[in-house]
């Protein structure tokens with residue numbers, strides 16, 4: 470059990486923890502934007518310094534992209550080891566004008582801290598550091614051996630982490646992995662996540678004439694790339710909301726009736742969800758309830774589209790080219806490589822005469838399921854009860870964390886705890902992203918309790 474003095478120490482330092490979070494959030498560590506490469510590096514340095522202050526032996530590992538921060542603090546070889554993973558990079562903040570206060574000027578309103586990265590993932594990641602700080606202040610020693618891995622490329626699909634894990638397999642060896650990069654089932658209803666969807670993210674480009682043409686002089690002679698692209702995109706899904714790519718569902722594992730019953734019992738407040746999303750109706754596959762559709766069924770969505778003229782007024786052209794970004798969320802036992810191939814050949818089969826199509830893979834990750842029936846899960850549930858004063862429900866999440874599959878495959882570790890301290894309405898990836906300061910505090914308490922629970 471986590472000693473009471475440690476929980477008291479966490480409480481006593483609440484203000485300072487928030488100040489530190491605010492400092493962390495000021496860095497515009499947007500990994501996808503090369504103009505922020507220096508900011509990303511400074512953020513890594515901030516994390517490194519924080520770990521050094523906690524007595525960790527640290528190292529900044531260069532990769533082909535953004536650096537990886539690694540540190541360890543060993544208490545006693547006879548004790549177990551916990552590896553904590555988080556990411557210090559963030560999504561781009563745009564649309565800027567929809568932020569009530571600027572994304573990199575953290576602001577507190579009504580018990581929430583607002584900033585890009587507040588929940589995803591700086592705030593949640595920091596809970597472990599603050600928990601360790603409190604433990605060290607009171608006891609001078611951690612109850613388990615701890616390794617920390619914080620990367621700067623999660624939001625771009627962790628392209629350099631696979632080779633990194635393979636190279637440092639021994640250094641990263643661990644009994645349990647904890648990741649807080651998701652959310653509770655609902656605010657005030659903590660959860661342990663045992664499943665993540667995978668992701669295939671592709672770009673489709675359609676090229677027609679060599680340059681934009683006068684639509685009067687040449688209309689009637691050439692295929693229009695925007696129209697071709699729209700028709701292709703429209704054919705990716707059937708009217709019933711299912712994906713039309715041949716073979717897409719071939720490897721989808723059928724949900725067990727017991728799991729479906731469990732999901733149906735989760736009190737998803739659909740009315741509140743519709744209000745939050747600003748939509749009148751939720752839509753998706755007819756044979757599945759919302760919770761299944763958002764976590765345990767695969768999907769396809771167009772994330773962006775471009776081409777032609779969209780400025781003020783009218784310009785009479787036939788565009789030379791058009792493009793779209795398409796993301797597909799995968800579930801067990803779909804594999805990214807197979808789905809990419811099916812997508813590619815379907816797009817080529819839909820390509821009419823008169824244009825060329827190009828499909829490129831941007832990034833991806835495979836879906837994962839984690840065994841719920843293991844000691845680490847029971848320890849995590851008990852830790853959440855300490856932090857949140859409620860026992861957790863078990864959920865799958867619809868998002869993806871690329872490293873989780875790699876942890877299983879490369880490190881051979883199956884004790885992966887996905888413990889989201891955030892809330893589904895924190896606005897991750899959206900304008901006005903936030904993190905509840907109470908959840909921050911509860912996360913710190915839970916993280917401390919987890920470390921004591923794992924001590925053996």
Ligand code: BES
Pocket residue numbers: 589590623624625626627650651652668832833834866867868869870871897
């Ligand atoms: N924190 C999310 C993952 C997540 C989202 C977990 C929702 C649970 C619920 C993470 O930072 C993220 O956004 N991942 C990307 C991965 C992608 C870039 C490979 C995602 O899911 O889009």
Ligand code: ZN
Pocket residue numbers: 560589624897898
């Ligand atoms: Zn994210």
